[in-house]
Every structure is written in C-alpha cells, then in structure tokens.
Amino acid sequence: MNMDIARDLGRLARELAPLGVTTALWSNRPWTVRQRPMSEWFSEIAGIPVAHHGAQVDGSPARQLGNSAQPIMARYGVERYETVLVGGVDEDMRAGVQNKLLMLRPDWYGQQTEYGFPVANISELARFCLVFALRRYPIFWRVQDGTLDFSAAGPFSTMRAAYQMFGEDARAFAKSGNGRPDFWFNFAVSSLYFSGLLEGVNYICTYPGHNPNSPPNKYGMADVLSRLGKCFRMTFYNDLIARHAEAIKSQPIRAGERKFLNQLNTIRLTKRPHKYLTADPVKTAIDLRDKTILVVDDFCTSGKSNEAARTYIEAAGGRARLFSWLKTISVPYTRINAPVQLMPFTGTQLAAEPTSHDYGYAENIIAPDAPAEIHQIFMRYRDWRWD
Numbered sequence: 001m002n003m004d005i006a007r008d009l010g011r012l013a014r015e016l017a018p019l020g021v022t023t024a025l026w027s028n029r030p031w032t033v034r035q036r037p038m039s040e041w042f043s044e045i046a047g048i049p050v051a052h053h054g055a056q057v058d059g060s061p062a063r064q065l066g067n068s069a070q071p072i073m074a075r076y077g078v079e080r081y082e083t084v085l086v087g088g089v090d091e092d093m094r095a096g097v098q099n100k101l102l103m104l105r106p107d108w109y110g111q112q113t114e115y116g117f118p119v120a121n122i123s124e125l126a127r128f129c130l131v132f133a134l135r136r137y138p139i140f141w142r143v144q145d146g147t148l149d150f151s152a153a154g155p156f157s158t159m160r161a162a163y164q165m166f167g168e169d170a171r172a173f174a175k176s177g178n179g180r181p182d183f184w185f186n187f188a189v190s191s192l193y194f195s196g197l198l199e200g201v202n203y204i205c206t207y208p209g210h211n212p213n214s215p216p217n218k219y220g221m222a223d224v225l226s227r228l229g230k231c232f233r234m235t236f237y238n239d240l241i242a243r244h245a246e247a248i249k250s251q252p253i254r255a256g257e258r259k260f261l262n263q264l265n266t267i268r269l270t271k272r273p274h275k276y277l278t279a280d281p282v283k284t285a286i287d288l289r290d291k292t293i294l295v296v297d298d299f300c301t302s303g304k305s306n307e308a309a310r311t312y313i314e315a316a317g318g319r320a321r322l323f324s325w326l327k328t329i330s331v332p333y334t335r336i337n338a339p340v341q342l343m344p345f346t347g348t349q350l351a352a353e354p355t356s357h358d359y360g361y362a363e364n365i366i367a368p369d370a371p372a373e374i375h376q377i378f379m380r381y382r383d384w385r386w387d
Helices: 003-019 038-046 070-076 090-099 122-133 161-176 181-194 218-232 304-315 370-382
Strands: 024-026 051-053 084-086 102-106 117-119 141-145 148-156 203-206 241-243 267-269 292-300 319-328 333-336 356-359
Touching (some): 003 038, 003 122, 024 038, 024 070, 102 122, 117 122, 122 181, 122 370, 141 333, 148 161, 148 181, 148 370, 161 181, 161 292, 181 218, 181 292, 203 218, 292 304
Parallel strands (some): 024 051, 102 117, 148 319, 203 292, 292 319
Antiparallel strands (some): 241 267
C-alpha cells in the first residue's frame, strides 16, 4: 500500500463529504490492510466513515453482473448518473460497463486497461470531481417539445466580457486545436453524463464539418466520444451523418439569414458507418428505427445544423437527442415545423426552405445563474492547485 496515495485519497474523500458526496469502497473481496478491514483502515486515514460493499463483504451482487451497483446506489439515494467509478484494471472496466457508470481510470499505478477516462494523479482526480462533477448546472439551456430535444452546456459569446475568456478558448480549440483541449473534453463528457442525457441513448455521432474532406477525428474529440460510447455500450459512429457536398460556412452569415437548405442539401446518413473510428465500415447496414441517437456538435447559433441532423434521423425512423457545447447568446433556436420529405441515406435536393418556429433564448435558460457557472469553472480549472 502506497501511503502517500492513501493519504491523498483520504483527503479527497474528506473534502468531498461536506459537499454531499459519499465515498465508498467496492470490491467482491474483503480486503484487509495490516490485518484490519480496509474500510476501517481507510476511514481512519480519511477521518470520515467509508463503507465497503461487495459480494463477500455485505452480500452485494458480484460487480461483473449487470446493474450490480443499483442496490448500493439505492442505499445512498443516488441515481446512476450521479455516481462515478474510480478504477484502473479490467475487473473495474467490466463493472463500469455492466453498470453504465462513468469510469475514471487512475493511472498512478500504471495504465492497465484502455477503458475509462485517465487521471494521471490524485490532483487530476480531485480537479475532475471539484470542477466538473459538482457543477450545479451540467446543462444551461434546453428545449424539449415533441420530438425536439436540444441541450447546450454553456453560453457562447466573444463580445460579452463575462463569457469572453472561455468563449475565445472554445473557438480556438474548435477551429485550430489550440486553447485548453482537456478542459473541453472534460466539459463535454461531464455535461453529458451528469445531466442524464446519456440515459436511453443507443448510438452517438458527431455533426460533420462544412467540408466533405474534414478529418474524422478533428483535434481528438471523436476519440473522447468513442471512449465514452465504449464505457456505456453506446456505439459511436463518427460518420453516421456525412457531408456529401460542401456547405457554405455559417460564421460569416448573420444568424437570421442562415438557411436550412445549406445543411439539408449537403448531408446524408451513412448506411455502413465506421464503428469506434475503426478503419473498416460495419458489414451490416445500420437500422435506426426506434433508436435514440445522440448528436454532438461544438457550437449552436440558431440550430440549423441541429435541425438538419434531427430531420434526417427522424426520416430514418430514429429519435435525435441534440447536444452542443455552447449556444450563442441572444439568438433563438429555430425549429423545422413539419417532417421533410427526403431520402435519408442518399441525400436530397430540396428547393423550398422549410417553415420554422423560434424558441427564444432567454426563456429557455435553465436557471438565472446557470450562464455564469461556466466562467467560474473555467477559471478554477485554469488556476487549479491542490497542494
């Protein structure tokens, strides 16, 4: 037992406790340290009670079984998406996948599995917990109306002072891979998981760039989403939505003048997409009927891209759940009113702009103080110290 690591983990458990977070040990085996039960030994180090659950400990279901964590979570009155598994070996991976838990992989003993999201040291683990996991508003803006379900994790503006710092960093990362990529990776993953947006999802995909030749894994975000999909048995298809013709860049066009046709006439769905960024496409054509597809994009201004994705997925019989990192402030989300007649897997050339309906910006903010939270966590991430 590495006592430095044990003391740091005890400190983290102790700091999390007043914030409403319970730390528990989970293992099938009744581990002991110096002939003392591990829970007793670690509780003394942490200075708080830390329970131990497991098949040979308190009769909990074996970890490798599906939903084996449910009885433990029920004891603490928490949902699955409020729970994180910290573990670094294949047995932990199987427990995480079987229970669809976000797995943080501690690599301080060396990487022993490909699954999970790595934390190199306990300071990184603490930063994830204290900066990302305990956000009050994993989602700040949402519209749910019939088949429309769109969410954004934060506001976007490079002009308003309160949003300028993280807005410029997000744009630098999305456009050139600069900024703080790790912040945006953790921001996206934590927003999706702790909001519960992953519940009931079958497939994950991204929305393509404006150019058909855009790289499939631009700046590593597809890697992160592929890893996320593996953790939850949600297949990631980076090219499920494909660009078959170049679209006009949206940035120079005023939000109110952007057209649905620019997106609808340049995308299509892929019958045999690539699974988890593999070199070869799947052998059997994909069936989206009665499936829920999570579509992830970086920025949303007026929703033209999001609505094109929803239209094509619904035309193929699926349900779309739309997510963007950031939503441009003061601009409404514009929805396509009625189903559009198109061939989802071959693309189409529509002549008339679909009729639409606007959802106002201000009235769909989750809470008055939700927009300000991202600036706070960005600053805390940037200035992080855990000595």
